[in-house]
Every structure is written in structure tokens, then in C-alpha cells.
Amino acid sequence: MKTNNTKVKRMNSLQLFLFACMTAGMVACGGVPEEEVAEEEQVLDEPVAAEEAAGEEGMWNYENINWEDIENTDCATNVQSPINIEPDDAIPAQLGDIEYNYEPFAMTIVDNGHTIQAYGAETSMIVVDEKEYKFMQLHFHAPSEHAYDGEYFPMEMHLVHQEVGGDDLVVLGIFIEEAETANPFIEKILTEVPEEEGVPVETAVDITLSDYIPPSQKYYTYIGSLTTPPCTVGVTWILFEEAIPASAEQIAMYTEIYSNTARPVQELENRRVFTTMQ
Numbered sequence: 001m002k003t004n005n006t007k008v009k010r011m012n013s014l015q016l017f018l019f020a021c022m023t024a025g026m027v028a029c030g031g032v033p034e035e036e037v038a039e040e041e042q043v044l045d046e047p048v049a050a051e052e053a054a055g056e057e058g059m060w061n062y063e064n065i066n067w068e069d070i071e072n073t074d075c076a077t078n079v080q081s082p083i084n085i086e087p088d089d090a091i092p093a094q095l096g097d098i099e100y101n102y103e104p105f106a107m108t109i110v111d112n113g114h115t116i117q118a119y120g121a122e123t124s125m126i127v128v129d130e131k132e133y134k135f136m137q138l139h140f141h142a143p144s145e146h147a148y149d150g151e152y153f154p155m156e157m158h159l160v161h162q163e164v165g166g167d168d169l170v171v172l173g174i175f176i177e178e179a180e181t182a183n184p185f186i187e188k189i190l191t192e193v194p195e196e197e198g199v200p201v202e203t204a205v206d207i208t209l210s211d212y213i214p215p216s217q218k219y220y221t222y223i224g225s226l227t228t229p230p231c232t233v234g235v236t237w238i239l240f241e242e243a244i245p246a247s248a249e250q251i252a253m254y255t256e257i258y259s260n261t262a263r264p265v266q267e268l269e270n271r272r273v274f275t276t277m278q
């Protein structure tokens with residue numbers, strides 16, 4: 001699960017393609033006008049708030065999902081997330097291992113009106129394609145936003161990371177499936193959910209993000225967007241094939257607070273999904 005000082009591997013042409021998509025802000029692979037890319041970079045000046053930054057709080061919700069009508073967002077572009085992952089259509093590629101440099105941290109947790117979010121890691125990083133990304137926050141959706149072979153899961157967790165010294169975002173997407181036993185890591189968050197919406201609470205509870213990562217490192221990757229307004233494009237998605245477990249009680253605990261917080265799957269259009277060969 002953990003790799004220490006992973007050997008740097010040379011990128012093959014597929015990785016270079018994916019990498020080019022990341023660094024070019026989708027201009028190379030999605031047909032997003034350059035002026036929109038410029039706006040995206042401005043939006044990402046406030047990385048923690050990026051996924052929730054669509055204008056004033058309360059200007060969007062899951063009841064009226066026509067977010068493409070919201071001005072000054074990327075929601076109407078054709079390179080959006082989530083998508084349905086079709087495993088048979090994914091292109092096997094020599095993708096490098098993700099290096100997890102996660103440290104335990106005392107989490108701050110907030111009910112932001114759309115999801116339960118945890119953050120507070122000062123030094124937790126991942127390395128993807130030789131670039132370092134700092135952990136910004138994790139949060140949940142119910143049911144899952146991405147589908148796998150047309151199937152949805154009860155929940156999905158997103159671990160949002162931002163490039164050190166840059167604006168590129170990498171989101172690790174992890175499906176949560178119902179299991180017999182409770183998940184001790186998810187329990188830590190659920191038992192610390194603040195009473196009051198919009199008020200972050202610092203807890204004394206340490207979490208280590210590595211504990212949330214599925215044992216199998218088989219993943220699917222594509223270039224998409226944030227799944228909430230402003231639907232910022234150019235996000236590298238890494239979705240693990242293996243789900244992590246949670247008990248029915250834990251899933252119920254979460255969905256009593258938030259259910260129906262999944263954006264419908266978007267068309268893949270001209271994009272391609274790559275997968276690890278392991």
C-alpha cells in the first residue's frame with residue numbers, strides 16, 4: 001500500500017498524454033477555450049474553498065441540478081465529472097505508483113451545508129507523476145457520484161489534493177460499500193460531526209489518510225472537473241477499483257445528514273479513461 005522513495009519511472013506516451021492534459025488545463029485534449037482556463041486559475045487561488053466556491057453559499061443545490069445555467073462556472077463544458085467508469089473500455093497504461101507521504105493529523109471537521117468535510121493536515125502529500133500534491137480536504141457524497149460498470153455505491157469519498165506551488169488538482173475517489181463490520185476510520189469522522197452547520201470544529205482526533213486508501217492500488221484515471229459548482233475543469237481523477245467498507249449503521253448515520261448529494265454522471269465525450277495494468 002505504501003511506497004517509500006518510489007523509483008522514478010520514465011513516462012510512456014500515454015502518461016505524457018495525460019500529463020499534457022493536466023499541465024495544459026485541458027486545452028490539449030478537451031477543447032476548452034483558453035479564456036476559461038484563465039478563469040479556472042483564478043478560482044483556484046483559494047484551494048480549500050475551490051469545490052464550494054460557486055459564488056455565494058446557497059446559490060446551488062442538488063434539487064435543481066441544472067448547474068450548467070450558473071454563470072461564471074465550467075459546469076456547461078463537455079469535460080465534466082463524475083462519469084461512469086466502463087472497465088472494459090479503459091486503456092491499460094504503465095501508470096506510476098502513487099506515493100503516499102501522509103502524516104497523522106488532528107482533524108478539523110465542518111458541516112458545510114453540502115457535505116461533511118475534514119481537513120487540517122499540514123504536511124500530508126502524495127506524489128503522482130513526479131509532482132507533489134498537498135492534501136487539502138476530504139469529504140463524502142451519497143450515493144456515489146462515479147459509477148463503475150453502471151453500478152453505484154452507497155457512498156463515495158473524495159480526497160482533494162493541490163499541486164505544491166501550482167494550481168493542478170488531483171482527487172482520489174474511493175467508493176464506499178456496505179459491509180458487515182464498521183469502518184473504524186470513517187467512525188472517527190462520523191462521531192465528530194459538529195452540531196452546527198458552517199462552524200468548523202477542531203478535534204483532538206488523529207486520522208492518518210493512508211488508513212482510508214484501499215489495499216489494492218488498481219485505479220482508473222481521467223481528466224474531469226470538480227463535481228460541484230464552479231465545476232472547475234482540469235482535475236485529474238484517480239478512482240480506485242476496490243471499495244472500502246462501512247457498516248449499514250455508518251452509512252445510515254451519514255445519509256441522515258446528507259443524502260442525494262451526487263451529481264449525475266456526465267458524458268465522457270472525447271476523453272479516454274486509463275487504468276493501471278496491475
Ligand SMILES: [Zn+2]
Nearest residue numbers: 139141158227
Ligand atoms: Zn466531492
